[in-house]
Amino acid sequence: xxxxxxxxxxxxxxxxxxxxxxxxxxxxxxxxxxxxxxxxxxxxxxxxxxxxxxxxxxxxxxxxxxxxxxxxxxxxxxxxxxxxxxxxxxxxxxxxxxxxxxxxxxxxxxxxxxxxxxxxxxxxxxxxxxxxxxxxxxxxxxxxxxxxxxxxxxxxxxxxxxxxxxxxxxxxxxxxxxxxxxxxxxxxxxxxxxxxxxxxxxxxxxxxxxxxxxxxxxxxxxxxxxxxxxxxxxxxxxxxxxxxxxxxxxxxxxxxxxxxxxxxxxxxxxxxxxxxxxxxxxxxxxxxxxxxxxxxxxxxxxxxxxxxxxxxxxxxxxxxxxxxxxxxxxxxxxxxxxxxxxxxxxxxxxxxxxxxxxxxxxxxxxxxxxxxxxxxxxxxxxxxxxxxxxxxxxxxxxxxxxxxxxxxxxxxxxxxxxxxxxxxxxxxxx
Amino acid sequence: xxxxxxxxxxxxxxxxxxxxxxxxxxxxxxxxxxxxxxxxxxxxxxxxxxxxxxxxxxxxxxxxxxxxxxxxxxxxxxxxxxxxxxxxxxxxxxxxxxxxxxxxxxxxxxxxxxxxxxxxxxxxxxxxxxxxxxxxxxxxxxxxxxxxxxxxxxxxxxxxxxxxxxxxxxxxxxxxxxxxxxxxxxxxxxxxxxxxxxxxxxxxxxxxxxxxxxxxxxxxxxxxxxxxxxxxxxxxxxxxxxxxxxxxxxxxxxxxxxxxxxxxxxxxxxxxxxxxxxxxxxxxxxxxxxxx
Numbered sequence: 009x010x011x012x013x014x015x016x017x018x019x020x021x022x023x024x025x026x027x028x029x030x031x032x033x034x035x036x037x038x039x040x041x042x043x044x045x046x047x048x049x050x051x052x053x054x055x056x057x058x059x060x061x062x063x064x065x066x067x068x069x070x071x072x073x074x075x076x077x078x079x080x081x082x083x084x085x086x087x088x089x090x091x092x093x094x095x096x097x098x099x100x101x102x103x104x105x106x107x108x109x110x111x112x113x114x115x116x117x118x119x120x121x122x123x124x125x126x127x128x129x130x131x132x133x134x135x136x137x138x139x140x141x142x143x144x145x146x147x148x149x150x151x152x153x154x155x156x157x158x159x160x161x162x163x164x165x166x167x168x169x170x171x172x173x174x175x176x177x178x179x180x181x182x183x184x185x186x187x188x189x190x191x192x193x194x195x196x197x198x199x200x201x202x203x204x205x206x207x208x209x210x211x212x213x214x215x216x217x218x219x220x221x222x223x224x225x226x227x228x229x230x231x232x233x234x235x236x237x238x239x240x241x242x243x244x245x246x247x248x249x250x251x252x253x254x255x256x257x258x259x260x261x262x263x264x265x266x267x268x269x270x271x272x273x274x275x276x277x278x279x280x281x282x283x284x285x286x287x288x289x290x291x292x293x294x295x296x297x298x299x300x301x302x303x304x305x306x307x308x309x310x311x312x313x314x315x316x317x318x319x320x321x322x323x324x325x326x327x328x329x330x331x332x333x334x335x336x337x338x339x340x341x342x343x344x345x346x347x348x349x350x351x352x353x354x355x356x357x358x359x360x361x362x363x364x365x366x367x368x369x370x371x372x373x374x375x376x377x378x379x380x381x382x383x384x385x386x387x388x389x390x391x392x393x394x395x396x397x398x399x400x401x402x403x404x405x406x407x408x409x410x411x412x413x414x415x416x417x418x419x420x421x422x423x424x425x426x427x428x429x430x431x432x433x434x435x436x437x438x
Numbered sequence: 439x440x441x442x443x444x445x446x447x448x449x450x451x452x453x454x455x456x457x458x459x460x461x462x463x464x465x466x467x468x469x470x471x472x473x474x475x476x477x478x479x480x481x482x483x484x485x486x487x488x489x490x491x492x493x494x495x496x497x498x499x500x501x502x503x504x505x506x507x508x509x510x511x512x513x514x515x516x517x518x519x520x521x522x523x524x525x526x527x528x529x530x531x532x533x534x535x536x537x538x539x540x541x542x543x544x545x546x547x548x549x550x551x552x553x554x555x556x557x558x559x560x561x562x563x564x565x566x567x568x569x570x571x572x573x574x575x576x577x578x579x580x581x582x583x584x585x586x587x588x589x590x591x592x593x594x595x596x597x598x599x600x601x602x603x604x605x606x607x608x609x610x611x612x613x614x615x616x617x618x619x620x621x622x623x624x625x626x627x628x629x630x631x632x633x634x635x636x637x638x639x640x641x642x643x644x645x646x647x648x649x650x651x652x653x654x655x656x657x658x659x660x661x662x663x664x665x666x667x668x669x670x671x672x673x674x675x676x677x678x679x680x681x682x683x684x685x686x687x688x689x690x691x692x693x694x695x696x697x698x699x700x701x702x703x704x705x706x707x708x709x710x711x712x713x714x715x716x717x718x719x720x721x722x723x724x725x726x727x728x729x730x
Contacts, residue, residue, distance in 0.1 A: 066545070068655045070553035203700040230699040232659055234649035237448045238695040241573070245441065258555060258650045269564045270573055291651055293557040 049361045051126030057093070057353060057360070060101040060119035062112050062131045062140075068231075069107035072257050072287070073132055075333060076155065077102045079342025080130065082330035083322075087346070087434055089329075093353045094360075094436065101125060107132075109139035116140040120149055127152055127365060130173065130345045134158045134205055145169045150365050152352070153345050153391065157281060158205055162390040164370075169362075171369055171384065173345060175309045175392040177206055177254065177279065181213025183307055183395045183412040184277040186419040188250045189217060190410075192275070198225040198243050200236070200263055201254035210254035210279055216417050224248060229259060236266050244272040253278040261291030264300050278306045280395065284337030285405035298403040306405070307395035309378045312340040313406050317429040318377055325433075347433065348376045348391075354436035379424045380413065396424055440572045445695040446688060447566075451579035453687020454586040455645045459664035460671065460679040461590060462638035467673045469610050469630025471529070472521070475536035477638045478661030479543040480516060482654060484509040484639030486547060489558060489652055498561045502643065509639025510632040517631035522624075547654035555651040582644050589637060590680055606630060663690075666706055670713045672720025682721065685709075 051058040063077045064070050081100050088097040101123055103115035112131070119125045120143075127150035131137045134156045141160070144151040145167045153173035154161045157180065161172035188197050199214060201207025207228055215222055225246040227239035240263060243251060251274045253260055260282035267273065283306025289297040311318035322343045326335050333339070353360060355368035368374070372385040380394045394413030398405055411424045459477070466474045474480075487508035492501030520539060524532045562581055566573035575583070597603035608616040609626035617623050641664075642657050649656065667686050671678025686706055693705040713721060 066548060066553070068653075068658065070548070071555045071653050071655075074553055203698070228699050230702065232703055233690065233694070233699060234659065235448075235452060235690075235694075236699075238445055238691055239699065241444050241448070242441075242695065262650055269566070269576065271565055291555055291557060293559065296557075 049126060049359075050124040052096070052360055055092075055096055056099050057096045058099040058101065058123065058125050059127045059129050059349070060103060060116075060123060060125040061129050062103050062105040062115050062119075062136065064107035064132060064136075065102070065104035067106035067108070069133070073155075073338065075336070075338045076130070076132065076342040076345075078330055078333060079322075079326065079339040080346040081342075082325055082328075083343040083346035084350075085329040086325045087350055090432070090434055093350050093434075094358050096353075098350070098353070100129070105136055107136060109136050112136040113139050113143070116143065120144070120147060126150070126360070126362065129153060129349050130155045130342075132156065134160070137161075141167060141170060148362060150362050152365075152369070153348060155341075155345070157209070157279070159209060159390075160205075162388065164387055164389045167389075169366060171389045171391070173348070173391050175280065175307070175395045176390060177209035177281075178213035178216070179393055179414045180279045180281075180307050180395055181210035181252065181254070182216045182414050182419045183213075183397065184210075184252050184279070184305070185214040185217035185222075186412050187305065187397050187410060188252070188275075188277055192250060195249040195275075196224045196247050197222070197250045197252065198227070198246060198248035199223050199252040199254065200227045200229065200239060200243065201252075202256065202259070203228040203230050206279075206281070207254045210252065213414075214252055216414075217419055223252075229255070231256075231259070234258075234262060236262055237270075239263075240266045240270060240272065243267075243274070244270055248274055250275045250277060253282055255279070255282040257282045257284055257287045258291060261288050264288075264304075265292060265296075268296075268300050276301075276304050278304070280307045280309070280337075283307065283398070285400050285403075286334065286336035287338070290334075301400045302402075304400040304405075306398050308337075308398050308407070309380060309392040309395045310340050310344045311377055311379060311426060312337060314404060316426075318344075318433075321429060321433045344377050347435065348374065351375065351435035375427055377427050377429075379407070379426050380411065380422070381425060394422060441695065442692075443572045443574065445691045447572075447574040447579075449688035449691030450684060451575055451582055451687070452648075452691065453684040454579075454583045455641055455648075455660070455683075456664050456667045456687050457680045457683020458586045458589060458644070459638055459641035459660055460667035460683050461593070461676055462634045462641065463664060463668040464671075464673060464676055464679045465593075465630060465634035465637060467668070469606065469634070470521070470532075470627055471610075472532040472536075473665070473673070474634070475533055475661075476516065476539040476543065477635070477664075478642070478657035479540040479654075480512045480635050481509065481638040481642035482652075482657045483512055483543055483547065484635070485558075485642045485646055485652055485656065486551065488639075488643055489556065492558075498559070505639045505643045506636045509636035512639075513632040513635025514628060516635070517628050521631070544654040551654075553653060555653040557651045558647045560647045578647070585640070585644065586680075589640065590676060593633070593637075593676065602629070663706065666710050669720055670710060672723035675720065675722035678720055678722030 065074045084098045084100050105112040105115050129152050132155040137154050151170040157174040157177040159176045161170050201210055225243055225248055227242055229236050260278050326339055351374055352369050356365045369384050370386050374382050376382045378392055379396050383390045383393045396407045396411040399408050411422050412419050413422045484505045488501035488505035491504040492498055524535050560578055562578035564576045564578045566576040605621045606626050609621050609623040613623045645660055646652050646656050667682040671682030690702045693702045
């Protein structure tokens, strides 16, 4: 490792010296020829841009998330087939980290040092990505649209190269609690959460609305034990009527299934990370899921409505470029990430540099495809500070039309502003 | 009081599965003096077979039977095809080969069937029977308990009352002498593996419907807890596996219920450390010192 760093330092020194020399030349004589500034940006050639990511393709987390990078890849294939962005094809290097932070560190260093990627896109997971946050920022590698709802990614002063993608867990917790209060003001509201930042931040958000101690019962689960009977039993005994869930999809299914076995049928309000209906059907089975999940409430910030134009386009891309893989929330998510990156790359201009890419996102001009405007700006690296409420009816999950945004510590009801589909879903195309 | 009863009942049902899987580890240890780290992965392959058979025939019981048969077949294949060639001079070589086998089996399942989790149905009511206002065991939990006890009783009879059992025990404890007396030791070893893998497959088959569902990693955590159970109970002792399983199951449930889910694995670890300090051979060990 130290060797790599030393090599890197030497490279930096050499580059700096070369740059200084070049400056001296240009300062004193005729314009130099042949030194295209684009050559300085790693991962960018005349006709390609290479970016990378770390994803759990194997291991226990693969079941929930391995389809995301495949969807992003399919979207890039679609873009490349149609001429790419500013004439460049996007090459997406997907490395498997097995959701193990130690492996994440290795593969991300490989991507940056050996593959010389232009940027890291959509690295997945809070514990995994946290382990490379300092490294990427020290090396000034754009670290775009992290796939996790942790609030860590939104620290522009500390981590100027890192940008979030998900609506963060505090926003989701606040929105779910607000919806619970608006819909059933007298209900006993409780929470089941993962025993890490995910659970903590949703509790934090919920307490913004309900006040300190406003949750009648808070139960935690650990991913190392796939038995939540004790926790669900406690919630049942406490008389919980609305249960907020800070759970991944598997544990959402487990919670709902376990409660049903205990003859306990509260309302379930899940964060978007664990509230994807097609995925939950996979866990619970075709027969049981529609019954158990009738009225299941969750949040979303992406255009996943079954009859929307974005979904139609993404379905078409999924069929053509992703071998018709099962179409679910992960597909919409992965393709939306791809779209936003393509938009940022288009905005970075004909000769994109790493700083140029970061500036393009920080400008606040990006639109994305969410149901609310992006929150990116010079002092905000959060993508979405609001979410729409969704519910399942007769096996179809869709927005109910209620949308909340977190403004400071206050939850406000806002109007959704869906982005119309233009240029066949390829940014910059007319 | 209600809560205590509820937690005890939940823990008991889970403990029975730990016990059964731990028993399979004990069987291999007794037959071959190997802690088989591939036991979980081998069992999950058998559950995939059961899943396919149930899917094709529509019968849970056909799947149930096929899991046991497949388990035995995998035990046979692993012993004859892989473990037989492990050098015997160091116990580590068997362990390392087994860990390699885990990677191969889990990756192969991932390649063939994908990483998705598939729900498994059981032909039992999973709603608990309510006694005096407290939900206790469900019919499925009772079925699990009955199967666990029946399997242990059957194995007990096999080992103590039959000629095959005598030969199995003899070849495990004194292979040289047994060979001189006409026992086909290598065949006994294979039978030991087959028995063990079949029991493991059964335990995994019982566990999977109570958890998330079937994936190549369904038995990862089961193996870890069952290994703890086997060591706590004494690697040599089938009754130790039974009791250890129930103790660990109830302990996890109580700790989760009263102290929180995060603490549960730590509580199991503390139990393991305490047992190893006080009785290094496990609670039911016959001998004073373990051999590996």
